[in-house]
Every structure is written in C-alpha cells, then in structure tokens.
Amino acid sequence: DGGITQSPKYLFRKEGQNVTLSCEQNLNHDAMYWYRQDPGQGLRLIYYSQIVNDFQKGDIAEGYSVSREKKESFPLTVTSSQKNPTAFYLCASSMGAPSNQPQHFGDGTRLSIL
Amino acid sequence: AQSVAQPEDQVNVAEGNPLTVKCTYSVSGNPYLFWYVQYPNRGLQFLLKYITGDNLVKGSYGFEAEFNKSQTSFHLKKPSALVSDSALYFCAVRARGSYIPTFGRGTSLIVHP
Numbered sequence: 001d002g003g004i005t006q007s008p009k010y011l012f013r014k015e016g017q018n019v020t021l022s023c024e025q026n027l028n029h030d031a032m033y034w035y036r037q038d039p040g041q042g043l044r045l046i047y048y049s050q051i052v053n054d055f056q057k058g059d060i061a062e063g064y065s066v067s068r069e070k071k072e073s074f075p076l077t078v079t080s081s082q083k084n085p086t087a088f089y090l091c092a093s094s095m096g097a098p099s100n101q102p103q104h105f106g107d108g109t110r111l112s113i114l
Numbered sequence: 115a116q117s118v119a120q121p122e123d124q125v126n127v128a129e130g131n132p133l134t135v136k137c138t139y140s141v142s143g144n145p146y147l148f149w150y151v152q153y154p155n156r157g158l159q160f161l162l163k164y165i166t167g168d169n170l171v172k173g174s175y176g177f178e179a180e181f182n183k184s185q186t187s188f189h190l191k192k193p194s195a196l197v198s199d200s201a202l203y204f205c206a207v208r209a210r211g212s213y214i215p216t217f218g219r220g221t222s223l224i225v226h227p
Binding site: 004006031040041042043045048050058088090092094100102103104105106107108110 | 123146150155157158159163165204213214215217218219220
C-alpha cells in the first residue's frame, strides 16, 4: 500500500545532540513537508520541499535542517541549537504543482529531551 | 495571507445526536478547504475537501461539510455522532496556486455514550 513512513516512533535527545527523523513516501509525490505539533497550537510548518534538491523554510525553521536528495525521502535534523525540541513531528506529502488534492501524513515521531 | 479559525477548543455531544465543528477562514481568492481527523499518537487523516461546485460536500465516515462563501465558513457536520468519532479535528485552507495550507488549532470532539 502507498503511504508515508516516519521513524522512529519515539526518540530521545540528549543535551548538545543532533537527532534525525526519517520520512519516506512511496506515493510518487513531489512535495513534502515537516510540521511540529504542540498541544493546543495546531500544526506549524518547519520546512517544505516542492521538488528534489530544493526546499524552503517554513514558519519555525530555526534550529532545524532538512535535505531532499531523493524524491522519496525528506529527513529532518533537530539540531542542538533547538532549545525546546519536545514535540510531536509530522511529515506530509502531496502532489506536485499546486493541486486540489489533500496532504497525506505519516504517523509521527514523538521527540523528548533526556 | 491566509488564516483559519476554529473557535471551539472542545465540542461535547451525546452519541446519536448531530454534531457540528466550526471553521471560518480568510484567504485571497477562491479557496481549497479541507477537514482532517487525528486520533491519539497518529497522523492526520483526510476527511473531505471543498474545491468548487456544490456547497455541501460529503466525505468519509458519514461526515459532511457546508461551504458558505458569504460567511467564509466551512463547518463540519454529522447527523448522528458515534463514540468512535471522538478525536481531534483540523480545518485547513489553501489558496489556489499555493503549496502551503494553513491549519486551524484543532477542535477536540468528545462523544459521550
């Protein structure tokens, strides 16, 4: 079945450590997105990518980095400069050229600080 | 700029009663509008969308939504609520030509047996 796979489901970060969250899709979607979800705040956009080898900052990109070397993959690195990383992180994808189709979401990674 | 307001943090309804989850939006031009549902520790699942045409949109699991252009609203409705409908519901708007939707803060729906 086509879909988006996020791993790991739970992740713990130590002080001064970078951690990378994986997101893989087999939907043949051009566009991919990373969101951060905190209780009562909805979804906030971290980064998005419209096409391979290209990505743009979202509303809260500071302390995060991404790469898009393959169409299927859009990993997110939470760097040590992100002082409040504890949150639920969601990856999504959608068809390319702005379309009327909805986003597809993975089941998230919950990141906590040790 | 585009924005979405979900004025209720929580909606409580008895099983079997009709439910409404409210959403209003602001966007330049004609919008694409979406409703998603999220169960605990899961991603968002698409319920329904409004693109154009009929103002009453039918979606998954018996949900429907009514697009009202004059009131810039897109309220989610269901004639008879189930306990299993209890979840977090998100409304989203996207301007035509944009890659980026804007999500509301979410409304927690609690259906009591």
